[in-house]
Amino acid sequence: MFFNLPFIVAALLVILGIITMLIKRNLIKMIMGLSLVEAGVNLLLVSLGYRAGGIAPIFTNAPAGVMVMPTVQAMTLTNIVIGIATTALLLSFVMVIYRMYGTANANKVRKLRG
Amino acid sequence: MLDTYTLQTGTGFWDPVVWIVVFLVAFLIALAIWLLGEKDYRRGTQQVKPFLSGNVEPEKADVHMRAGNLYWGFTEAMKGYYSRLVPLHTGVLNDYVLWFLGVMALVFVIVGVAA
Amino acid sequence: MMQEIILQNLPALLLAVPMLGAFATPLIGRAGGGARNLWTVAVMLATLAIAIVLTAQVLSSGTVVYTFGAGAADLTVPADSGGIPVRIIFTVDAMGAFMTLSASIVGLGVMLYSLSSASRSTGQNGYYALLLLLVVGILGMVCTGDMFNFFVFLEINSLAGAALVAYRVDKGVAVEGGLKYAVLSTLGGLLVLFAIALLYGQYDALNIAVLASRIQFTPLDQIALVMLLVALAMKAGAVPMHFWTPDAYSMAPSAITALLVVASQASLYGVFRVVFTLYGLTLNYVTIGWIIIILGVLSMFVGVTMAIPQKDVKRLMAYHAVSQTGYMLLGVGVGLAVLGNPQLLDSYGVIAMEGGIFHIINHAMYKGLLFLTAGAIFYRTGTRNLNQLGGLGHSMKWTMVFFIIGALAIAGIPPFNGFASKLMIYESVFLFNPLLAIIAMVVSILTLASFVKVFHSIFMGPRLPEYAEVREAPTPMLIGMGLLSLLVVLFGIFPQEVVDILITPAASALIDQGGYIASVLGGA
Numbered sequence: 080m081f082f083n084l085p086f087i088v089a090a091l092l093v094i095l096g097i098i099t100m101l102i103k104r105n106l107i108k109m110i111m112g113l114s115l116v117e118a119g120v121n122l123l124l125v126s127l128g129y130r131a132g133g134i135a136p137i138f139t140n141a142p143a144g145v146m147v148m149p150t151v152q153a154m155t156l157t158n159i160v161i162g163i164a165t166t167a168l169l170l171s172f173v174m175v176i177y178r179m180y181g182t183a184n185a186n187k188v189r190k191l192r193g
Numbered sequence: 194m195l196d197t198y199t200l201q202t203g204t205g206f207w208d209p210v211v212w213i214v215v216f217l218v219a220f221l222i223a224l225a226i227w228l229l230g231e232k233d234y235r236r237g238t239q240q241v242k243p244f245l246s247g248n249v250e251p252e253k254a255d256v257h258m259r260a261g262n263l264y265w266g267f268t269e270a271m272k273g274y275y276s277r278l279v280p281l282h283t284g285v286l287n288d289y290v291l292w293f294l295g296v297m298a299l300v301f302v303i304v305g306v307a308a
Numbered sequence: 309m310m311q312e313i314i315l316q317n318l319p320a321l322l323l324a325v326p327m328l329g330a331f332a333t334p335l336i337g338r339a340g341g342g343a344r345n346l347w348t349v350a351v352m353l354a355t356l357a358i359a360i361v362l363t364a365q366v367l368s369s370g371t372v373v374y375t376f377g378a379g380a381a382d383l384t385v386p387a388d389s390g391g392i393p394v395r396i397i398f399t400v401d402a403m404g405a406f407m408t409l410s411a412s413i414v415g416l417g418v419m420l421y422s423l424s425s426a427s428r429s430t431g432q433n434g435y436y437a438l439l440l441l442l443v444v445g446i447l448g449m450v451c452t453g454d455m456f457n458f459f460v461f462l463e464i465n466s467l468a469g470a471a472l473v474a475y476r477v478d479k480g481v482a483v484e485g486g487l488k489y490a491v492l493s494t495l496g497g498l499l500v501l502f503a504i505a506l507l508y509g510q511y512d513a514l515n516i517a518v519l520a521s522r523i524q525f526t527p528l529d530q531i532a533l534v535m536l537l538v539a540l541a542m543k544a545g546a547v548p549m550h551f552w553t554p555d556a557y558s559m560a561p562s563a564i565t566a567l568l569v570v571a572s573q574a575s576l577y578g579v580f581r582v583v584f585t586l587y588g589l590t591l592n593y594v595t596i597g598w599i600i601i602i603l604g605v606l607s608m609f610v611g612v613t614m615a616i617p618q619k620d621v622k623r624l625m626a627y628h629a630v631s632q633t634g635y636m637l638l639g640v641g642v643g644l645a646v647l648g649n650p651q652l653l654d655s656y657g658v659i660a661m662e663g664g665i666f667h668i669i670n671h672a673m674y675k676g677l678l679f680l681t682a683g684a685i686f687y688r689t690g691t692r693n694l695n696q697l698g699g700l701g702h703s704m705k706w707t708m709v710f711f712i713i714g715a716l717a718i719a720g721i722p723p724f725n726g727f728a729s730k731l732m733i734y735e736s737v738f739l740f741n742p743l744l745a746i747i748a749m750v751v752s753i754l755t756l757a758s759f760v761k762v763f764h765s766i767f768m769g770p771r772l773p774e775y776a777e778v779r780e781a782p783t784p785m786l787i788g789m790g791l792l793s794l795l796v797v798l799f800g801i802f803p804q805e806v807v808d809i810l811i812t813p814a815a816s817a818l819i820d821q822g823g824y825i826a827s828v829l830g831g832a
Contacts, residue, residue, distance in 0.1 A: 209728075
């Protein structure tokens with residue numbers, strides 16, 4: 080049970096984020112939900128990479144022991160960087176929309192429909 | 194030689210080159226028939242007026258059929274379909290996300306049941 | 309010597325050239341607009357040249373494997389790694405090469421067209437940089453042999469695409485389209501990454517070939533499959549997840565819309581790669597095949613019926629893009645549904661897949677062409693509203709010719725390319741299930757009907773007084789459209805050549821999962 084805790088938390092984060100995206104009508108809050116999903120995915124990635132007793136793969140003055148292959152850690156870092164770029168882009172979109180439409184409510188930001 | 198240009202579709206075939214040749218021949222025949230037609234058409238005479246009895250010709254912009262009038266009958270006949278389909282395209286971002294995740298949930302169920 | 313280095317590093321150069329081009333564009337833009345235009349066109353030409361050489365290499369000598377950072381490009385599995393390819397590997401098989409070629413041809417057409425269409429706007433440096441980045445994203449997605457790498461390029465694709473959709477703010481409406489596109493793409497991308505994490509957690513590998521050789525179709529694999537399938541189908545614009553498509557396509561600059569079509573097709577390629585290469589016969593191919601078929605039929609029908617009452621010409625064409633994507637899903641879905649039955653696969657499955665794949669390149673050409681003509685009309689008249697347009701056939705004759713070619717091709721009228729691929733789909737799908745083929749034909753008729761409306765309301769009728777000043781579109785635009793329409797006609801007249809050279813290898817590469825694995829891991 081305890082061993083699976085990080086995975087359960089990751090799934091919960093993703094589900095919370097998705098629910099936020101579904102029920103919140105404020106565009107900023109929807110993007111917050113998106114960030115939650117991203118955090119959940121990152122947590123899943125990092126917890127996949129955990130190996131009990133493994134040491135970081137830094138060869139300088141390395142203690143004896145089994146080194147962990149840092150693939151998922153590298154993936155997580157990449158995803159964090161991508162996430163920052165995405166969030167910045169999305170937030171700037173919302174900013175422009177707010178200036179032009181005077182609202183950030185998803186129910187009112189619907190000039191494109193039909 | 195012609196075989197290399199023929200598209201084999203398993204059960205059938207399609208040869209664009211032959212088709213174009215036939216089309217050109219048909220076009221030439223049509224052109225020949227057209228050339229045999231009346232030759233007394235003159236530009237710039239009363240002949241080209243749209244109304245024989247000299248009615249005033251309406252403005253060009255008024256006689257142009259605009260897009261909104263086309264296929265009115267089609268959309269009217271399909272009203273029951275369109276009145277349900279078009280409102281689904283609400284333009285609300287939450288709905289878009291809901292459709293996406295809803296389809297994903299449905300496919301989860303289908304794949305889960307099938308497996 | 310130089311030539312040898314280039315030939316050995318083609319897959320890397322295919323991405324490095326446009327990427328370098330993208331990031332150098334703002335710098336070169338400081339030297340002036342002319343220098344920048346020359347630079348971007350040169351970069352795109354170089355990319356197309358590399359794509360052509362790479363495709364020729366793949367078609368003549370089989371799948372090209374490129375290992376980044378290894379001593380030799382084909383050293384996929386390092387000696388001391390315990391049989392796991394740890395490096396990022398590009399695996400360009402015939403299907404990938406085919407997508408590469410299609411994307412770079414459209415890219416060149418779009419680039420030439422942009423020289424005019426963007427010439428009156430501000431912020432052109434950023435525009436061209438993002439355009440080249442979008443090309444990088446597309447090419448990366450179709451070349452990579454690594455799941456995480458695929459995700460990264462998917463995100464590059466989404467971000468560059470969304471930024472370009474919103475680039476001309478247009479009172480905020482374009483930004484609205486961009487936001488919808490970006491939110492859905494990002495959510496889809498994150499779910500793709502979630503699925504990749506599930507696969508990595510089970511099989512300790514990211515390389516598609518390694519995953520394919522180990523995959524078991526456990527419950528976790530099923531979850532991963534559904535996530536990958538639905539998220540990528542959403543990015544490809546399949547009904548009922550197509551809602552972002554008309555919003556984004558109609559508000560993007562026309563040149564960009566033509567490229568967004570290709571960007572969606574890269575996601576479609578992702579769907580095919582996942583089901584055929586990654587899972588192959590381990591998945592429940594009848595169920596998944598039918599899911600793809602149903603998505604395809606829904607896309608065809610809903611797309612075309614939504615297109616008919618549209619008033620905005622680009623929104624109308626965007627719905628047609630959804631509808632045409634349905635044909636590809638239908639063709640390849642039929643191929644998947646009979647994947648496990650060699651007899652049926654031989655009798656019509658392969659032809660259906662070839663039709664679907666042939667339709668990808670045809671669609672990229674004619675739909676790109678149609679969006680470019682719509683852009684030329686918008687450039688000259690300043691409106692996209694069909695109710696206000698009319699009589700342009702008097703002044704924009706070449707644009708009209710190109711529009712007719714594109715419209716006849718999309719409606720599947722001989723002798724244009726759309727007919728050839730649709731014929732392959734009709735005949736093979738008829739053997740699978742006659743009802744599906746009949747729906748496909750009805751959709752084609754409705755497509756023709758819808759384009760008759762567009763043609764009539766834009767080009768026919770008397771010369772209208774409000775468009776008395778309208779002239780023919782500028783020459784670079786005509787060259788961009790001419791390039792695509794030439795290909796539409798050529799592909800239509802010589803379909804068997806295209807099928808033999810490009811399509812059949814691509815379809816067999818998709819089916820041949822063992823060959824894909826062997827090209828990376830060696831052996832058989």
